[in-house]
Amino acid sequence: MASDSSPDNQAPDVELIARWRAGDERAATQLVERHATSVARYAASLGVREGVEEVVQDTFVRAFGSIDTFRGDSSLRTWLFTIARRLVLDRRRSRRRQRETAELQDGDLATEYDALDGLVAEEAQAKMRRAIDRLTPTQREVFTLRVNDGMSYKQIADVAGTTEGAARVHYHNALRQVKETLHD
Amino acid sequence: MTDCSNVEMRERLPELLHDALSGAGRAEVEAHLASCSDCAEEFALLQAARRTLSAVRVPVIDIAAIAAALPRPRVAPAPRLLWRRSPTVLRLAAAISFISIGGISVAIARSYMGQAAPTSIDSLLTGSGAPVQAIPVIAANVDDPRDASSANNRMLIVHPSISALDDADLESLLGELDNLEAAPLAEPETTPGGRVLAGAIIGS
Numbered sequence: 275m276a277s278d279s280s281p282d283n284q285a286p287d288v289e290l291i292a293r294w295r296a297g298d299e300r301a302a303t304q305l306v307e308r309h310a311t312s313v314a315r316y317a318a319s320l321g322v323r324e325g326v327e328e329v330v331q332d333t334f335v336r337a338f339g340s341i342d343t344f345r346g347d348s349s350l351r352t353w354l355f356t357i358a359r360r361l362v363l364d365r366r367r368s369r370r371r372q373r374e375t376a377e378l379q380d381g382d383l384a385t386e387y388d389a390l391d392g393l394v395a396e397e398a399q400a401k402m403r404r405a406i407d408r409l410t411p412t413q414r415e416v417f418t419l420r421v422n423d424g425m426s427y428k429q430i431a432d433v434a435g436t437t438e439g440a441a442r443v444h445y446h447n448a449l450r451q452v453k454e455t456l457h458d
Numbered sequence: 459m460t461d462c463s464n465v466e467m468r469e470r471l472p473e474l475l476h477d478a479l480s481g482a483g484r485a486e487v488e489a490h491l492a493s494c495s496d497c498a499e500e501f502a503l504l505q506a507a508r509r510t511l512s513a514v515r516v517p518v519i520d521i522a523a524i525a526a527a528l529p530r531p532r533v534a535p536a537p538r539l540l541w542r543r544s545p546t547v548l549r550l551a552a553a554i555s556f557i558s559i560g561g562i563s564v565a566i567a568r569s570y571m572g573q574a575a576p577t578s579i580d581s582l583l584t585g586s587g588a589p590v591q592a593i594p595v596i597a598a599n600v601d602d603p604r605d606a607s608s609a610n611n612r613m614l615i616v617h618p619s620i621s622a623l624d625d626a627d628l629e630s631l632l633g634e635l636d637n638l639e640a641a642p643l644a645e646p647e648t649t650p651g652g653r654v655l656a657g658a659i660i661g662s
Contacts, residue, residue, distance in 0.1 A: 297533045303525040310524065314516040327517050331524045338528045402510040421504055422511035424476030450461075453503065 287350040291341060306334055309351055312423065313358050319418040320362045321411070329365070333358040348432050352425065355433045405455035413448035420445050462496040471501050475508060 285293075285301075287308070293301035310330055317329045336357050337344070344353055406414060415434060419425045420441075425433070430441040462468055467490045473479050474487050491498050623631065 294531050295533075297531050299525070299528075299531065302528050302531075303521065306521050306524050306528075310519040310521060311516065314519055315512075315514055318514050318516050319511065327519060330519055331527055334524050335527055335529065398506060399510045399513065402506050406507065406510065417507070418511055420472050421475070421507050424472060424478060449500070449503075452507065453500075456503070 288346055291344070291350070294338070295341070302338060305350070309354055310334070312351060313354050316355050316418070316423070317358050317362060319422070320359065320415065322362055322365075325365070329358055329361050332361050336361070348429065351423075352429045352432050355419070355423075356435075359433060359435075401456060402452075405452045408455055409448050409451055413444050413451065416441050416444040417448035417452070460496050462494050462500070464490065464494070464497070467494070467497055468500065471497065471504055474501065475504050 285304075287305065290301040290305050294305070313333050314326050314330050317326050317333075322329055333354055337354055344350070406417070409417060412434070416430055419430045419433060420427075427438040427441040427445070430436075430445075431438045434441065436444075467487060470479065470483065470487050474484060474491075477484075479487060491501060
C-alpha cells in the first residue's frame with residue numbers, strides 16, 4: 275500500500291469518497307487499505323483483545339452505510355475512529371449485560387488492557403509498555419491518539435466525545451504519569 | 459526529568475514527531491530542542507512511546523473481505539423531470555395554460571365580433587358587396603345650410619339608387635307608393651295561439 279505511488283493511491287480521502295459515491299467501488303477498497311490498520315491498532319489500544327477484525331469491518335460497513343452524514347469538516351480517519359470507539363463501547367456494554375466482562379471504568383481496564391502483552395521484546399519498550407498500561411483508559415486513549423496517531427486536541431475531542439481542553443489535560447497528565455513510571 | 463516552562467514548544471513536540479510542522483515551525487522547534495534538555499528528553503520519550511504503540515500487533519486485516527461487505531454505492535439517479543418532482547408544479551402549469559388559452563380565445567372572439575363580416579342585408583342596401591358604414595336613420599334637411607354640417611357629421615348615407623334620383627323621378631316614385639297604399643290590406647294570418655306571422659307584417 276505504502277509503496278504504491280499511483281495517483282489513485284495519493285488521492286485525498288474526500289476525492290475517493292466522491293468517486294465511491296459515483297459508483298467506483300475500487301475507491302472504497304483504497305480507503306479500506308489506507309485506514310484499516312490504523313483502525314485496528316486504535317481498537318487494540320482501547321483494549322480489544324478478540325474480534326479486532328470484526329470491529330474494523332463493522333467500522334467500515336457502518337461508515338460507508340452512512341457516508342452521507344460525513345460532513346468532511348474532520349478527517350475520515352477521525353470519523354472512523356469515532357465509529358470504532360462507539361462499536362467497542364457497544365460491544366462492552368453488550369458483554370457487560372451478559373456478565374462476561376467487567377464494566378468499562380477507569381482502573382478496571384488497566385488490567386484488561388493487555389493488547390501489548392508479549393509483543394515488545396526490548397526492555398526499554400517493555401518499560402514503556404508498562405508505563406502506558408498504568409494509565410487510566412481515558413489517559414491512554416488520549417495519549418495514544420496524540421502520540422501514535424498525531425491527532426490534534428480537536429480531533430481527539432471529536433473521537434473521544436470530550437472537549438479540547440479536557441483532551442489537553444488528559445494528555446499532559448498521561449505524559450507526567452509515564453515520566454514518573456519510567457523513573458521509578 | 460522536569461518539564462520545560464515553554465508550554466508552546468512542548469505542545470508542538472507531537473507535531474514534530476509526526477512531521478506536521480511547516481518549515482519555519484520545524485526549524486524553530488528543532489532549535490529549541492538543541493538548547494533545552496527537558497524538551498529533548500520529552501521528545502525522546504514521545505519517540506519511544508510511538509515505537510511501542512506502533513509495535514502493537516494487530517491481526518492481518520482482510521481488505522478484500524471488508525470491501526466485499528461494504529454497501530454498494532447509491533449512485534444518484536438522473537435528474538427527474540420537473541413535473542415528476544412535484545404534483546403542485548404540474549397543477550400550476552395546467553392552470554396557467556388553461557387561463558392563457560381561455561384569454562386568447564376570448565380576445566380572438568371579441569376581435570371577430572368587432573369586425574363582423576357583411577351580411578346579405580348590407581349587400582341589398584348598398585347594391586354591391588361593400589359593407590355598410592352606417593345605418594340611415596333620419597334624413598337631414600340638406601337644403602338648410604345650418605343642417606349641412608350636422609348632416610355631414612352624422613355621416614348620413616342614403617341608398618345610392620335613391621340619392622341619384624331627380625325631383626321628377628322622386629315624385630313618380632312617391633306616386634307609385636301612394637298607389638301601393640291604396641291597395642287593400644291583407645288580413646293578417648294568426649297562429650292558433652294568436653301570434654301574428656312575420657310574413658304578414660312584412661307584407662304590410
